[in-house]
Amino acid sequence: GENVxxxxxxxSVQEGDSAVIKCTYSDSASNYFPWxxxxxxxxxxxxxxxxxxxxxKKDQRIAVTLNxxxxxxSLHITETQPEDSAVYFCAAGGTALxxxxxxxxxxxx
Amino acid sequence: EAQVTQNPRYLITVTGKKLTVTCxxxxxxxxxxxxxxxxxxxxxxxxxxMNVEVTDKGDVPEGYKVSRKEKRNFPLILESPSPNQTSLYxxxxxxxxxxxxxxxxxxxxxxxxx
Numbered sequence: 172g173e174n175v176x177x178x179x180x181x182x183s184v185q186e187g188d189s190a191v192i193k194c195t196y197s198d199s200a201s202n203y204f205p206w207x208x209x210x211x212x213x214x215x216x217x218x219x220x221x222x223x224x225x226x227x228k229k230d231q232r233i234a235v236t237l238n239x240x241x242x243x244x245s246l247h248i249t250e251t252q253p254e255d256s257a258v259y260f261c262a263a264g265g266t267a268l269x270x271x272x273x274x275x276x277x278x279x280x
Numbered sequence: 281e282a283q284v285t286q287n288p289r290y291l292i293t294v295t296g297k298k299l300t301v302t303c304x305x306x307x308x309x310x311x312x313x314x315x316x317x318x319x320x321x322x323x324x325x326x327x328x329x330m331n332v333e334v335t336d337k338g339d340v341p342e343g344y345k346v347s348r349k350e351k352r353n354f355p356l357i358l359e360s361p362s363p364n365q366t367s368l369y370x371x372x373x374x375x376x377x378x379x380x381x382x383x384x385x386x387x388x389x390x391x392x393x394x
């Protein structure tokens with residue numbers, strides 16, 4: 172079945188630095204790649220998504236890139252702020268939506 | 281306000297005592313799903329429902345039951361809970377198939393089985 176690998180599992184950056192989280196997937200039929208942010212004590216919330224006919228998508232400080240040939244996609248957060256601290260999940264959607272194991276991002280001021 | 285609600289938010293129970301976690305959404309979504317979240321394992325799908333009276337197993341369905349008698353409700357039933365079902369549970373809904381659309385998550389239910 173589909174497998175989604177996410178790295179790193181933890182990431183610590185200084186405020187203002189950039190953060191990059193990478194995911195790989197196994198099912199070549201996947202064509203929807205969302206990223207969710209989970210703050211402490213809350214459910215995951217969609218922050219950005221990309222579909223397979225697009226290579227890159229930006230929304231203010233957040234960007235996602237997709238390489239379908241290599242089956243990997245990445246989340247880029249620029250100018251990180253303390254409120255970016257959270258757990259981030261990537262997912263790949265094909266016959267089912269499969270989540271990565273999550274990355275705990277800590278932004279220190 | 282568009283939302284997914286779950287009840288209870290916290291539950292401590294004993295092995296073998298049947299329990300139900302309710303889930304309701306007010307967005308007229310067709311697709312609903314249950315996940316469990318465990319440290320180091322991320323989110324794993326338990327069951328999902330494409331529409332009323334249509335349910336199917338996810339990745340980790342053993343020990344769970346669901347029903348979808350109404351579009352807005354999707355309860356999760358543990359007939360005989362065991363300690364390995366101690367986890368954080370999330371209900372989610374989306375407009376169409378959950379594989380290709382934004383999923384809206386509830387606030388979570390933390391279950392402890394002793």
